[in-house]
Amino acid sequence: MIAPGIKPAHIAMFSIAALGHVNPSLEVIRELVARGHRVTYAIPPQFAERVAETGAEPVLWNSTLPTDEDPDAWGTELIDNIEPFLADAVQALPQLIEAYGEDRPDLILYDITAYPARVLAHRWSVPIVQLSPNLVAWEGYEEEVGRPTFEPLKQTERGRAFYQTFEGWLRENGLDIDVERFMGRPDRCLALIPKALQPEADRVDESVYTFVGTCGGRRAETAWRRPADAENVLLVSLGSSFTKQPAFYRDCVEAFGALPGWHVVLQIGKFVRPEELGEIPDNIEVHSWVPQLSVLEQADAFVTHAGAGGSQEGIATRTPMVAVPQAVDQFGNADILQGLGVARHLPMAEVTPEALREAVLALAHDPEVARRLAELSKQTAAEGGTSRAADLIEAELR
Numbered sequence: 001m002i003a004p005g006i007k008p009a010h011i012a013m014f015s016i017a018a019l020g021h022v023n024p025s026l027e028v029i030r031e032l033v034a035r036g037h038r039v040t041y042a043i044p045p046q047f048a049e050r051v052a053e054t055g056a057e058p059v060l061w062n063s064t065l066p067t068d069e070d071p072d073a074w075g076t077e078l079i080d081n082i083e084p085f086l087a088d089a090v091q092a093l094p095q096l097i098e099a100y101g102e103d104r105p106d107l108i109l110y111d112i113t114a115y116p117a118r119v120l121a122h123r124w125s126v127p128i129v130q131l132s133p134n135l136v137a138w139e140g141y142e143e144e145v146g147r148p149t150f151e152p153l154k155q156t157e158r159g160r161a162f163y164q165t166f167e168g169w170l171r172e173n174g175l176d177i178d179v180e181r182f183m184g185r186p187d188r189c190l191a192l193i194p195k196a197l198q199p200e201a202d203r204v205d206e207s208v209y210t211f212v213g214t215c216g217g218r219r220a221e222t223a224w225r226r227p228a229d230a231e232n233v234l235l236v237s238l239g240s241s242f243t244k245q246p247a248f249y250r251d252c253v254e255a256f257g258a259l260p261g262w263h264v265v266l267q268i269g270k271f272v273r274p275e276e277l278g279e280i281p282d283n284i285e286v287h288s289w290v291p292q293l294s295v296l297e298q299a300d301a302f303v304t305h306a307g308a309g310g311s312q313e314g315i316a317t318r319t320p321m322v323a324v325p326q327a328v329d330q331f332g333n334a335d336i337l338q339g340l341g342v343a344r345h346l347p348m349a350e351v352t353p354e355a356l357r358e359a360v361l362a363l364a365h366d367p368e369v370a371r372r373l374a375e376l377s378k379q380t381a382a383e384g385g386t387s388r389a390a391d392l393i394e395a396e397l398r
Helices: 019-034 045-052 078-100 115-124 141-154 157-172 179-184 246-256 292-296 308-316 330-339 353-364 367-382 385-397
Strands: 010-014 038-043 057-060 107-111 128-132 189-191 209-211 232-237 262-267 284-287 301-304 321-323 343-345
Touching (some): 010 019, 019 107, 019 308, 019 385, 038 078, 045 057, 078 115, 078 141, 078 157, 107 385, 115 128, 115 179, 128 385, 141 157, 232 246, 246 262, 246 353, 308 367, 330 343, 343 353
Parallel strands (some): 107 128, 189 209, 232 262, 262 284
């Protein structure tokens, strides 16, 4: 039901062609539709079916971002990682202007890298709320993280060209705002992560940023059934993008193959074939994809890349984690999880079959780890999740 004093509204959500940016918003969108709002969701075609399943109306546009099919296209340097988002935004904006025409929304929601949304909110003079699927900036972030990261970039030819192009695009669209503030400082933001996973959480301006915790709901995925004879279950997954790691999976097979009492669910992604792993013991099932939440609800341990989604699901299901981060925010997440006492950070360079096995066995039935997971799970649930996020979005409609 729509909150008292709120009329049904047209809410427009904008995201990018990346699973880790689309998935966190979907249950919030489903809730807004269930409350009677009309929700349009601007998204590339490959995500249209996923969006339509929530009841929202997909508004399609074509993206130039590298896809999960070609993760190497992201390159290895900071400039390689940020240039594609700007190029995609510049070419997407005219598509979105044409797609919406005179169908102006009453409120805009947007992912952290959906740059055209902020431009459109300015052009259309409508309120805007960011939905962040990972950590947010704190007071002092620019001095402590931003400048050390971006100042060296500004000294390079590609870096200067990036900033000049970005500034020119903003000015063309009537925005007089600094590039880094545009990218990293929203006017209003709902953080779709538990506050416990936010570094420097006590220095976050909560008049701008509200932590609503994990936004779960009726997730459409196949149920996984724990084998009747499994004393312990381990899930191994590096997510959907950084999965081209056959040597790592072979280490997992060696570490846990035929380990007494353990059944292993090994997700290897799209880029590795099962035959690359050698002989697979009977206690290991190998898949390119698994219904992660369903497995975690029945698992005793989780070897994860420590992405934002997996980290939250590990906490929500109270599953001890061994974090083997691969890229971007995963390294920080791994350190936070270890500091919270619910995981062990095992850097990829230190992975061996022995190290994996020792870490899993040490955490799996540790009562202190179980106690900390129970506390965190309860704390996260109290942040309100999907229902609170929808309440706060409706409050902006007032």
